[in-house]
Amino acid sequence: MSTIIDIKNIVKLYEMGEEKLYALKGVDVVIERNEYVAIMGPSGSGKSTLMNIIGCLDTPTSGDYVLNGKSVHDMDDDELAEIRNKEIGFVFQTFNLLPRSNALHNVELPLIYSGLSKSARIKRAEESLANVGLADRMKHKPNELSGGQRQRVAVARALVNNPSIILADEPTGNLDTKTGEEIMALFAELNSKGNTIILVTHEEDIAKHANRIIKIRDGMIESDTHQTVKH
16 A cells, blocks of 8 residues: 555644643544545544644644645645646535536536536546536525435536545535445545545544544544455
8 A cells, every 4th residue: 555644743732821721632544545444533533623734724833734745845836726626526514506507517616726627527526527417406505405315416616527525524424324325425436446545523423433543632642543344
């Protein structure tokens, strides 16, 4: 296996006037390609900060982050933006879809800066929607889709650039239990096809779908355990 994420001694400090708040206090994490990892922790534990750093949405105060063999610390804003667009697919609890655009256009959006022709972008977006079981819903707008279908559109959008990593932040948070299980089954299928998946959640029953659970408390890693999952 090859290492895709190598985080060494990451510290994140927020200074608010006189007050110093350490969100992360020297975190080490190594994630191999094609792993399926859940990051767990209570509210305020630092799990969202860690996810934002992994996703290049935030930068650490100190420490090293090597993504796919490249040091993130040395990248400028343009390089970071390219990583967020091409290397990492994001799935959020709130779906983050454009309400007036249909599913196909929502999924096509990340490709607009890719240099692909319009027809090539549409073809790739159609394939991505078909991969998540929405071939018959491409022309529907978000308000014409169920919560589970909206999250599938968000997953298709995350996949459309063939990213190395899918980062999912509480992806079932707005879904009922049955629909949440369907989305988790979709993640398991994507992982079996070779996608590296990092899931941030505070729910035990969601985390148990992953092969490895990293628990964070008070800005430090409390435990890091591997488990066998029957999908």
